Amino acid sequence: MSERAPYRVQGRTGEWELVLGLEVHAQVASNAKLFSGAATGFGAEPNMHVSLVDAGFPGMLPVINKYCVEQAVKTGFGLRAEINHVSVFDRKNYFYPDLPQGYQISQFKQPIVGEGTLEVERDDGSRFKVGIERLHLEQDAGKSVHDMDPHWTYVDLNRSGVALMEIVSKPHMRSPEDAAAYVKTLRTLVRYLGTCDGDMEKGNLRADVNVSVCRPGQFEKFMASGDFTHLGTRCEIKNVNSMRFIQQAIVYEARRQVEILEDGGKIDQETRLFDPGKGETRSMRSKEDAMDYRYFPDPDLLPLELDPAWVKAIQATLPELPDAKRERLQSQYGLSAYDAGVLVIEGARADYFEQAAKGVDAKLVSNFTTNELLSRLSKDGLEIDQSPIPPEDIGGLVALIQDGTISSKIAKEVFDHMWAGEGAPAKIVEARGLKQVTDTGAIEKAIDEIMAANPDKVAAARDKPQAVGWFVGQVMKATGGKANPAAVNQILQTKLGL
Ligand code: ADP
Ligand code: MG
Numbered sequence: 001m002s003e004r005a006p007y008r009v010q011g012r013t014g015e016w017e018l019v020l021g022l023e024v025h026a027q028v029a030s031n032a033k034l035f036s037g038a039a040t041g042f043g044a045e046p047n048m049h050v051s052l053v054d055a056g057f058p059g060m061l062p063v064i065n066k067y068c069v070e071q072a073v074k075t076g077f078g079l080r081a082e083i084n085h086v087s088v089f090d091r092k093n094y095f096y097p098d099l100p101q102g103y104q105i106s107q108f109k110q111p112i113v114g115e116g117t118l119e120v121e122r123d124d125g126s127r128f129k130v131g132i133e134r135l136h137l138e139q140d141a142g143k144s145v146h147d148m149d150p151h152w153t154y155v156d157l158n159r160s161g162v163a164l165m166e167i168v169s170k171p172h173m174r175s176p177e178d179a180a181a182y183v184k185t186l187r188t189l190v191r192y193l194g195t196c197d198g199d200m201e202k203g204n205l206r207a208d209v210n211v212s213v214c215r216p217g218q219f220e221k222f223m224a225s226g227d228f229t230h231l232g233t234r235c236e237i238k239n240v241n242s243m244r245f246i247q248q249a250i251v252y253e254a255r256r257q258v259e260i261l262e263d264g265g266k267i268d269q270e271t272r273l274f275d276p277g278k279g280e281t282r283s284m285r286s287k288e289d290a291m292d293y294r295y296f297p298d299p300d301l302l303p304l305e306l307d308p309a310w311v312k313a314i315q316a317t318l319p320e321l322p323d324a325k326r327e328r329l330q331s332q333y334g335l336s337a338y339d340a341g342v343l344v345i346e347g348a349r350a351d352y353f354e355q356a357a358k359g360v361d362a363k364l365v366s367n368f369t370t371n372e373l374l375s376r377l378s379k380d381g382l383e384i385d386q387s388p389i390p391p392e393d394i395g396g397l398v399a400l401i402q403d404g405t406i407s408s409k410i411a412k413e414v415f416d417h418m419w420a421g422e423g424a425p426a427k428i429v430e431a432r433g434l435k436q437v438t439d440t441g442a443i444e445k446a447i448d449e450i451m452a453a454n455p456d457k458v459a460a461a462r463d464k465p466q467a468v469g470w471f472v473g474q475v476m477k478a479t480g481g482k483a484n485p486a487a488v489n490q491i492l493q494t495k496l497g498l
Contacts, residue, residue, distance in 0.1 A: 003128070006174035007250075009213065011258045016213045018254050019222075019231050020179045021171035023208040024186055025164050025239075026196040027140070028071045034139050034163035035062030035105065042202055046145075046156035054161035056100030061300055068163040069304065071195040072112050072137050073314050075165055078193050078321060079132050081116025083311055087136075089301045092293045098142035098155050106166075108295045111136035112304065118169075119323055120185045122177070125337035130182055131170035140164050165196070171210065171231065174219070176247035183207055183243060184345070188322050192347050206241045210234045211253045213261065232257070233267040237274050237281055249274040253281050325350055333362035342370050349374070349384050355391035360398040368394050372415055389418050397425040409481055410434050438484045443491055446478045447471070451495065458496065465498050 006017045033040060036053040053060045076083045088110040091103040113135035121127050142160040146153050167186065173179045187205055190196040198205045212232035222230040235257070237249045252274075257267055272281040297303075320328070322344050329340040329350065343350045343366070357365040373394070377387060397414060400406045406414060406429055417428045429435055437443060450471060451458050461467040468489075475488045492498075 004126075004175065004178070006219070007176060007254070008216075009254050009258045011262045013262050015216055016254070016258050016261075017216055017219060018174055018176075018250070019171050019212045019214060019219055019234075020173040020175075020250065021210040021234070022169045022173070022179060022182060023210070023236075024167045024169075024183065025140075025206050025208070026075075026167060026186075026190055026198075027204040028068045028137075028163035028165055029194060029196050030065065030068050030071060030163055032065055032067070033161040034065055034068050034137065036161055038161065040162050042204075044158055046154070046158060049158040050160065054100075054157055056102070062105065062298075064301065064304065065163065068137065069112070069306070070314055071163075071193075072135060072165055073306070073311060074193050074318065075167070075190060075195045076113035076116065076135055077315050077318055078189050078195075079113070079116035079118055079135065079167070081132055081135065082114035083306070084110065084112055084114055085306045085308060085311070086110065087112040087304045089137075089298045089304065090295045091298050092138075092295055094293060096141060096144075097153065098144045098157070098160070100142070100157065100160065104139050104141065105298055105301070106138035106295075107136035110303075118182065118185060118189070120178070120182045121323075121326075121341055122181045123341075125341045128178065130172045133168040133170050135165055135167045138164050138166055171212075171222075171234075176250040179209065179250060180243040180246050183246060185322070188345050188347075192319055192322055194319075200241045200243075203239075203241055206239050207246060209237045209240055209246055209249060209253075211237065211250055211257070212267070213254055213257045232261075233269050235267065235270055235272050235281075237272050238284065240274050245274055245276050248276070248279055249281055252279060256281065322347075329353070333357060333366070335362065335366050339366050339370055342374070346384065352384050352387070352391045356394040356398075358395055360395050361402055364398045364401060365394055368397065368411075368415065372412070376419060388421055393418055393424055400425055400429060404438065404484065405429060405435055407436050407481070407485065410436065413481075434482060436484050437479050437482045438487055440487055440491060443475065443479070443483050443487055444495075446475050446483070447488075447491055447495055450474045450478065461496050462498070468492055468496065468498065471496075 009016045031040060032038065033054060036051040038051040038054055039049045041049065053062055073083055087107055089105050090108040092106045093103040095102060111134045116132035118130050118132055119127055120130055140159045140162040142155055142157040144153050144155055148154050169182065173182055187198040191198045196205060200206065212234040214232045218230045222228065235253060237253060240246050240249055260267060268286060270286045271284045273284045274281050326340045326344040329335050329343060330337060343353050353366060353369050356369065373387060373389065377384060397411055397418070401408055401411050414425050414428050414434060418425060422428050457467065457470060461471065471492050472488055475483050
């Protein structure tokens, strides 16, 4: 576990440090909503996925969707968290045009999942732990559409009632990069679990970012005592939906708060919005306290009691999780932490790698996958499951290097042809005559010709053995790069009498 220096802001009156806690809303992967049978699919015509419950009709009764509960429990296990066998749904009351019930059904005092831990991986492969405060289930609201008409605002209730998991972290992050790494790791986790698709562009995973600043040493006091008064007042930046925006919003917000504090002002605990166009945060409303929502247990819903045997059965279905997979790839295939991390971040990448590495040098497979394949895919905006090269062909390419059929240099060329859709590597090598020349007769002939045509170079090389490099280059040129380098070297040594 590696501690990193926190992000610091240098002010007029000295240094300030950042403290960050995130609330991530993850839409539960489920075909139906949390309390109704209406569909959840994205991109439908407005108001096509709305039942009477979602539209808040009087007299309608919510009925819990068992599958959504299962998904929340699964995510709880992924977060190594306490699963609460009794939890309670509350009404969080507020008015919004896209909230027809006049309240959101959420969980307040007794969430379904309690404290846990997420081990976060940074891009460089180093790791740190973030405490999880809770995970609760709640309904999403509808959407107000302001840009369809110059005078009217429209309401689309397709999203109304869709199940969300709100995952609340402890204020344990200290830099914009670490906050982004947290969201990235969490996204990978829920995608492995199949409990949320993690699609940030569609808003299926979005973060509320809580930011405060404090003087050096204060955070350590908070960690030792759990006493929040050691920390500064926080502002919450709502619904940030990309890793880049999360970081930009934090940097801007830190600077803003430091300026206020150094001018002798006070931070108002408020909800702010990030404007990606301007790169700044703006006040949206002063932060409500829980009291303002007049939370109370929803009288339409009984406390949710989970059968321990059912919970155990869910635990038994958990797939291999990203951190376990990363460790296994390192120990089983000898990969570096960094390479294993790059592969594990998407389950499909790790699967691809393992398919390709069957029976061949895994390190070489990993290099071709992470360096050549992934960079080309990302250039074309493709995911690994859309790769034009099947994993067996990467394995086949590596096998050709290993048995000496081609050199690693030629392998790159073969890879280009594979990418262009020319088929299996062995076929390409055959069709294009790319086999490595190990036939010493052919190499000797090439060397003889070069030596005969360049007596001055021969003399130079006999004088200064480093000059032999020039001959190697010439032989490669003469053989189209196909000569076996070891054989070339050996024959040159003999012929030049070195
Ligand atoms: P609310 O419902 O008011 O948003 P929550 O308990 O749901 O409150 O979430 C509070 C979030 O704010 C948590 O993620 C927590 O880690 C974070 N947080 C609390 N205090 C601070 C602070 N001083 N600085 C930064 N983040 C904080
Ligand atoms: Mg909250």
